[in-house]
Amino acid sequence: MCGIIGYTGMEDSVPYLLGGLRALEYRGYDSAGIAACGKDGITTVKTRGRIDALEEKINSSSCKIEGHCGIGHTRWATHGAPSDVNSHPHRAENLALVHNGIIENYHEIEETLRAEGYDFVSDTDTERAAKLIDHCFKKLGDPIKAIFEATEIIRGSYALGVIFDAHPGKIFAIRKDSPLIVAKGKDGCFIASDIPAILAHTKDYYQLSEGVVALIESDKVSFFDKNINPTEQKLLHVDFDVEKAQKGGFPHFMIKEINEEPEAIRKTVSSRISERSLPFFGVDMLDGEGISKFKNIHIVACGTAMHAGLIGKNIIERLARVPVNVDIASEFRYRDPILGKDDLVILLSQSGETADTLAALRHAKSKGVYTLSIVNVIGSSVARESDSVLYTLAGPEISVASTKAYSVQCALLYLFAIRLAYSLGKISEDEAKALCNSLLHDVPVYIEDTLKLSDEIKSAASEYLDFEHLFFIGRGIDSALCTEASLKLKEISYIHSEAYAAGELKHGTISLISEGTPVIAIMTSSSLAEKMISGIREVKSRGAKVLAITTKEIAENYTIPSEEIITVGCTDELFAPFAVTTCFQMFAYFVSALRGNDVDKPRNLAKSVTVE
Ligand code: F6R
Numbered sequence: 001m002c003g004i005i006g007y008t009g010m011e012d013s014v015p016y017l018l019g020g021l022r023a024l025e026y027r028g029y030d031s032a033g034i035a036a037c038g039k040d041g042i043t044t045v046k047t048r049g050r051i052d053a054l055e056e057k058i059n060s061s062s063c064k065i066e067g068h069c070g071i072g073h074t075r076w077a078t079h080g081a082p083s084d085v086n087s088h089p090h091r092a093e094n095l096a097l098v099h100n101g102i103i104e105n106y107h108e109i110e111e112t113l114r115a116e117g118y119d120f121v122s123d124t125d126t127e128r129a130a131k132l133i134d135h136c137f138k139k140l141g142d143p144i145k146a147i148f149e150a151t152e153i154i155r156g157s158y159a160l161g162v163i164f165d166a167h168p169g170k171i172f173a174i175r176k177d178s179p180l181i182v183a184k185g186k187d188g189c190f191i192a193s194d195i196p197a198i199l200a201h202t203k204d205y206y207q208l209s210e211g212v213v214a215l216i217e218s219d220k221v222s223f224f225d226k227n228i229n230p231t232e233q234k235l236l237h238v239d240f241d242v243e244k245a246q247k248g249g250f251p252h253f254m255i256k257e258i259n260e261e262p263e264a265i266r267k268t269v270s271s272r273i274s275e276r277s278l279p280f281f282g283v284d285m286l287d288g289e290g291i292s293k294f295k296n297i298h299i300v301a302c303g304t305a306m307h308a309g310l311i312g313k314n315i316i317e318r319l320a321r322v323p324v325n326v327d328i329a330s331e332f333r334y335r336d337p338i339l340g341k342d343d344l345v346i347l348l349s350q351s352g353e354t355a356d357t358l359a360a361l362r363h364a365k366s367k368g369v370y371t372l373s374i375v376n377v378i379g380s381s382v383a384r385e386s387d388s389v390l391y392t393l394a395g396p397e398i399s400v401a402s403t404k405a406y407s408v409q410c411a412l413l414y415l416f417a418i419r420l421a422y423s424l425g426k427i428s429e430d431e432a433k434a435l436c437n438s439l440l441h442d443v444p445v446y447i448e449d450t451l452k453l454s455d456e457i458k459s460a461a462s463e464y465l466d467f468e469h470l471f472f473i474g475r476g477i478d479s480a481l482c483t484e485a486s487l488k489l490k491e492i493s494y495i496h497s498e499a500y501a502a503g504e505l506k507h508g509t510i511s512l513i514s515e516g517t518p519v520i521a522i523m524t525s526s527s528l529a530e531k532m533i534s535g536i537r538e539v540k541s542r543g544a545k546v547l548a549i550t551t552k553e554i555a556e557n558y559t560i561p562s563e564e565i566i567t568v569g570c571t572d573e574l575f576a577p578f579a580v581t582t583c584f585q586m587f588a589y590f591v592s593a594l595r596g597n598d599v600d601k602p603r604n605l606a607k608s609v610t611v612e
Contacts, residue, residue: 001027001395002088002100003074004180005197006161006171009188009218013070014058016188020197021051021072026246027194028396029074030082030379034058035089035096038067041165042096046073046087068218069169071161071191073098076396079106080123081379090127092134095143095164099126100193101157101178102271102393109153129154133162143172144213144224151176157267159208161191171216175208182206182214182221182233189216195238195245206233252599254399254492258585259451261407262444265578267393268408269440272415277433279419283388285370286416292423294344294370297324300332300360301348302609304402304487305409309348310480311577312413319421319435329356333363340369346416347373350397350405352380354609361385374412376405390416399600400607401492403585406484407447407578414439414575438572446579449569450586457583460547460564461590467518470495471509472584473502473539474522475532481522481577485584492592492602502535515543521562522584523550524576529558536561549583551576 005020007013017034032054033046043065047053051074057063073088079102080086089096103109106125109132114120118131132153137146143164151158157177163170173180173191183190185201191214192198198205206221208214212231213224225231240249250256274280281287297316299309306328313324327337329347339345345364349357352375361382364371373386376394383389392408415436422432464470470489472482482499489497500509502521513519519539523532536546546562554560555567568579592599 001076002193003027003029003197004071004098004100004159004161004191004193005073006071006098006173006191006216007188008069008169008171008216009185010068011187013067014065017070017072018051018055019200020190020192021074023196023199023242024074024192024194025051026196026398027074027076028398029076031075031077031084031087032073033075033087033089034065034070034072035091035163036065036067036070037163037165037168038065042091042163043067044089044091044096046084046089048082048084048087067168069163069171071096071098071163071171077378078102078391078393079125086122086124088126090122090124090130092130094134094137094166095130095162097126097130097133098161099129100159100180101176102267103129103154103158104156104271105154125156129158129160137164143167143170144215144228147172147174147213148226159193169218173208173214173216174212176210180208182208182216184221188218189221191216195240196242199238199240199242199245203238204235205238206235209233252399252589252593254401254403254589254599255586257397257399257404258582258589260395261404261582262447264392264394264404264408265411265444265447266440269411269415269436271393272390272412273436273440277436278422278429279415279432279436281390281419285388286372286419289423291420293342294322295342296340297322297344297346298327298337298339298364299324299346299348300327300329300357300364302329302354302356304406304484305348305350305357307480307484307487308406308409308413309346310483311410311477312346312417314477314480315414316417316420319417320424320426322420322424327360329354329360332360339364339367343369345369345371347371347382347386348409349373349380349382350376350394350402350409351607352377352382354382356609358382358385374409376408397607400602400605401488401588401599407581410577410581411439411443435574438575442572443575443578446568446570446575447582450579450582453566453568453583454586456566457586458590460566461587462594464495464518464591465595467495469512470497470518470520471513472497472499472520472522473505473535475502475528475535476525477577478522478524478528481524481580481584484581485520485522485588488585488588489591491605492588492597492599493595494597494603495591502532505535506538510538510542513539513542513544517542517544519544519546521546521548522580523548523554523560524573524580526554526557526573529554533558533560549580551579
């Protein structure tokens with residue numbers, strides 16, 4: 001997630017900007033930059049890479065940047081690869097601008113501005129926004145009016161910080177669906193995308209309301225509504241220390257990232273739905289007739305990403321009736337998979353740098369098969385080398401255990417399944433639109449409802465702290481969910497667990513069930529509810545202690561013979577996996593946290609596995 005800082009005051013802005021950016025480093029970034037307004041107008045320094053590289057560049061003899069007013073940015077790429085030119089701040093004739101968010105209609109904005117004689121140097125949506133505000137400024141001559149007029153045109157999410165050559169000492173800011181705070185410190189005033197960036201200077205801040213422009217000057221901050229009338233904002237106070245603030249007030253990144261799932265899904269799905277409310281990938285092979293030519297699909301990934309592939313298999317086969325294999329990437333090339341010219345290989349990877357996934361991609365390409373990657377890190381190796389890429393917009397995932405990245409991978413696979421089913425005539429246009437609508441609007445609400453069960457899930461988790469072994473059972477798509485539920489618990493709690501298709505237990509493994517063995521039964525499919533209930537009876541009659549995770553509908557219509565039930569709020573069974581996912585992720589989180597483990601950095605694990 002991008003980080004924004006702005007400072008205007010009595011001091012040189014550069015150390016303040018660098019300090020603010022360092023405090024935002026936890027958000028993850030791939031490039032950084034600052035712009036300062038000095039005697040000779042605005043100067044910008046930016047670079048791909050770390051803040052140390054930016055500082056080195058600033059200190060080099062070729063570069064001179066100074067001024068009492070400036071803005072800075074750490075970029076997490078969403079449009080265009082990480083590079084110097086794509087880094088922020090972006091410059092237009094009269095201004096420099098930093099942006100956090102996604103501008104959906106940047107293509108349209110570019111076309112309009114090209115007709116007015118504007119040129120573009122970067123691939124970013126942000127440069128289009130900078131030049132749009134510049135265009136409005138030339139017409140209206142007033143920064144606040146220009147910002148309001150431009151944001152009437154912009155669709156999407158944004159937190160913007162803007163400085164104008166003609167208005168030295170002033171920063172202008174506005175936001176929609178992306179965070180931005182404003183603060184007054186001892187030595188000057190600030191804007192920032194998050195509290196840690198200002199904590200060294202003040203603990204008081206304003207959370208900027210949407211539809212309000214903030215004007216930040218060296219000794220005061222003021223706010224204006226759309227009619228350019230002054231308006232008030234509420235002053236807030238924070239008691240956090242820097243570490244807690246970086247985690248958004250949550251004790252660990254993992255639980256913070258689970259809480260970010262609704263937003264991650266809204267962003268990812270909305271970026272891939274057209275104005276006709278149908279999936280739109282911006283890739284010829286997927287949007288047109290091309291997608292219906294694929295006869296077999298292979299999903300290849302590792303760990304959690306591979307488990308998302310299992311969910312994708314279920315949904316693609318169910319909606320589109322196209323066969324899907326799911327392969328563990330480290331096995332794929334060694335089993336010499338049968339790949340035909342009408343096959344599609346989908347690579348899933350949060351980091352885009354997993355060595356086994358990259359090797360599987362290269363293997364598929366060497367066989368002449370079309371490759372599509374679903375990746376979270378823009379410009380990563382898997383993204384660059386695949387024939388086409390769909391980015392998940394989860395923002396950086398800092399906790400080693402993957403949570404929100406899994407949920408958005410599943411969301412994109414649902415969208416892919418809807419597109420494929422629609423192109424193959426397996427579902428009507430109206431059905432496709434309704435499914436897209438549910439994915440975009442209902443799924444985030446199901447997840448939000450599950451997040452509200454936090455206390456209940458924590459209390460259930462507290463009963464599992466002393467076990468050494470545990471089973472997850474489910475059928476159909478629920479057995480795919482069990483694989484991820486089990487991995488999540490294992491990797492952070494260090495409790496051994498196994499995921500089993502409920503019907504398979506009796507073929508051997510049931511001999512491990514004895515008095516008190518914990519079993520968690522995941523039940524989202526009503527058509528399989530009775531079969532699952534039989535499975536629960538089988539383990540209970542051998543003494544198992546059963547916790548069921550299910551939907552309201554199943555809980556109301558069936559008597560589940562478990563000791564305990566957690567019921568997730570979800571009215572549409574097809575999308576219940578999202579609500580259940582959040583539930584088992586929180587369960588694993590609480591077991592780990594209550595056992596006193598280092599939740600975000602489990603032993604022996606690395607976030608990105610770049611060795612075979
Ligand atoms: C587990 C986890 C791993 C990753 C796997 C693949 O929580 O995060 O299992 O899913 O190492 O990583 P990516 O998705 O980066 O390819």
